[in-house]
Amino acid sequence: MSGFLVQNGKQSFSDANGRPLVGGKVYFFFPGTQVLKDTWQDINNTVLNTNPVILDARGEASIYGNGTYRQVLRDAAGNLIWDQLVPDLSATSADKVSYIAPDGTIHTVQDMSGSGGGDLVNMGGMTQTVMSATGDETATPYSAHFIRTTNKNSDAIFAERIATGATSTGYAVHALDSGTGSPDVGTGGAIGGATSRLTYADAIVGNRRLTGEGNGGSFSRLESGAGHGVYGFRAGSGAGDGVYGYMAQTAQGHAVHGRHEGSMSGAGGFFERLNGAGQGPAVLAHAIGVNGAESASVMAIKVAGDGAPAILADARGSDPAIRAFTAASATAKAVESLSDVTSTAPTSNTFERDYGAQGICVLHRVNGATARTGAVIATVSTVAPTANSTGASNVTGHALTIGSNVSGSAEASGASYDVLAKNGASAFGAKAVVNGANTVNYGLYGNAVGGTTNWSGYFVGNVFYGGALTPSDRRLKTIHGEVDYSLCLENVLANPIYCYDKEAAYMADIPVWSEVEDRVGNLIVPTYGKEERRHLVAIREIGNLAQDIQKTNPDFITTYAVGDTDYLSVSDRSELFQLKAAFKYLVETLRSKGVDV
Structure with a gap:
């Protein structure tokens, strides 16, 4: 057994001038956190230190630990001296480490401190620090096996890379799986993580400590061929996710962020739900308890470019492409569309049905057989600016158009209304009210031209009107001369009433x-x-009857079709003025004969 460097019995701390740090305070935390971690006064870890450890009159203390610590040193006044990670230098008596020296020879270092404790072996400058190699002749399925038996917070393997500078690239642990394999006999990987705990635990945990840019875990797929940068797989029973992203910091960020910068087609995020194992969406977004537009469950932003929408929904089955549903609020809307003041597009919303053989482009329906507590309206179209809106351009609340390419239809209606309500006070098929200080107001304006028969207004039922019904301005008429007054009298007398x-x-x-x-x-x-x-x-x-008038005054008759039947209509206005002409002739004839009329 070779010797080793004996450590001091107590740790000694000094200030910037080299004087003992009398009354100094040494705090110990779990690395990367503010959670306090225990230290002890003896090597067997039986007598706990206070946390912080208060240094004596010589700036010393007996401090024994287990694992890696975040050590924060402050003077007696609480001023920070350092905040550093303290590496784990402990090992077990059975540990062996092999390394290649710069001359190419292999050296083995064995622990000499007995159970607990360990040696710090400085192997700086060597091309490869530790090597463990096995072949198929070894029965075990691994080249190195590390076991840490403890009920405390500790690691079986702790790797720390201490490097600074712009060129100091590298990893604390670098794993490479090379060679070939077959998917028929199993898969491989550079790192495999597994946990057999019955309580909560993670197979692999990545943690980016301290401040600065960086990731808790970074996975990349650089070479050609099919594959994924990150692949999440969840099997077995119990609730869980294939990939779960969690974001808890106060700065801006995302729980899951996908980005696509390749030259081929693809998505920044792709979610697919397969098989019929049970109900569930391909994407589920859930926002709880935060107000404001920036806190939406789903937000899609199309920054630049043409020909692609912010959201594209494509349904290839019998279900709708988009279904919106709202509940538990008296003011919530299932769908709300807003074009803000920066948009100069002439249309805010477009609904198109490319299959024009049959069908409905937009269907508005109010469902639910329940007692009404207020007005029920299927569709509202309103032009209601929040401030005075001026300008000479036309303003239309609802514009309906059937294009000229529609032909051959039995009936084409710009608007069709069916009101089947019953037992009410009144019902309107169409109700038009104009109430504004304009030059001319039209409650209802009809213009029918170009047909064989043209009806600007066609009414089945009584018609009530007030004011002028037909304009009679000479400038709107072509005069053919006065009528034959005597013939008018004969025609009036010829038609039975x-x-x-x-x-x-x-x-x-x-x-x-x-x-x-x-x-x-x-x-x-x-x-x-x-x-x-x-x-x-x-x-x-x-x-009179139209058939009688047709015999004496065929010009007064108009034929109109209802279905397959042609009916006759009389111009009441022409018949009225024919009666006036007959009365005029009769009065003038009597006066000429000396009758005082």
Whole structure:
């Protein structure tokens, strides 16, 4: 047994002038933390020191430890002298270390201190400090096996690399798995971690201590070929994650950060959920208890570039590409879209259905059979600036357009309203109110041109109006001369006047129901067929028949189609003025004969 350097019985500390650090304080923590770690006054670790250890009148103390420490030394006034890591110099009596000296010879160092304690072997300047090599002739599956039997905080292996300077690259532990293998007989790796504890423990733990840039764990895949920079795999029963990221610092950062800078297609983060083992999303984002837009469960930011959205959702099955759901709040919205003042795009939201053969582009539905506690509105379109908005450009609350490429349809409607509500005070198919200090206000404006028959307004039922119904300005008319007053009288007298009940004919939408799967089951969506129906609009009304007027005044007649049937309509305005012309002729004739009328 060879000798070793005997350590001092007590540790001695001095100040910057070399004088004993009388009353100094030595704190001991677990490395990289503020958690205090025990030291002892004796080698057998039976009598605990105080923490901090208070130095005596000679600046000394007996300090025995176990493992690695963060040591903080302060003077009696509390001024910091140093904050350093203290390496673990202990070993077991069975430890052996082999190393290659600069001359190429192999040396073995054995522990000489008995159980506990150990030797510090300085092997600086050597090309390779420690070497352990085994071949297939060795029965054990490993070249080195380290066991630390303890119930205290300690490590089986502690590797520390102390290097400074810009060129001091390297690792405290460097593992390399080289050679070849076959996936049929198992896999390999540079480092394998496993834990067999029944309580909480990690197979591999990475910790970046102190301040400065760096990572708790860094994994890279540099060579060509299929593979991953980081691969997380979770098997077995019990809750857990393949990869779990946790962020607890007060500075800006992310629990998981993925970045793609390659030249090939790919994603900064890719999540895939396979097989039917149970319910679960490919990505689950959960934000708890923090307010503000920056604390969203999911935030997607598209910084620059064209042709790609911040979020792209693509559904290839029967489920929707995006489903938004809100609960537990009277003011929360399932979807909220906002284009801020920096956006000059003409459109904030676009919904497009490229399959134009059939279907609905946007469906708004209020569901739930329950007593109403307030107004129920399926869709609201509002132009409501928070301050006075001026300008000559048009402002439209809701614009509906059917393009000119639509042709051959049985019916094309810019807007179609079906109100089937019942037992209420009133119901409106469409309600238009204009209340503003404008030059001209139109409650409802219709313009129908270009068709065989054009109806700017078509009403089945009574019509109430106040004010001018038809403009009569000469500048809007082409004059063909006065009418034949005597003929007007003959036409009026030729047409019988009847008393009748009047109906209006119209084509009614007949629902043809189809099922579309919805979140709450099957959503019944109507499509429509058509059939002719009639509606009673007047009882015991008097007037002429269009067929009689057609014989005397065919110009007064308009033909209109309801389904496959052509009906006749009389211009009440023309008939009224024909009656006025007949009355004028009759009065003038009587006056010419000396009758005082």
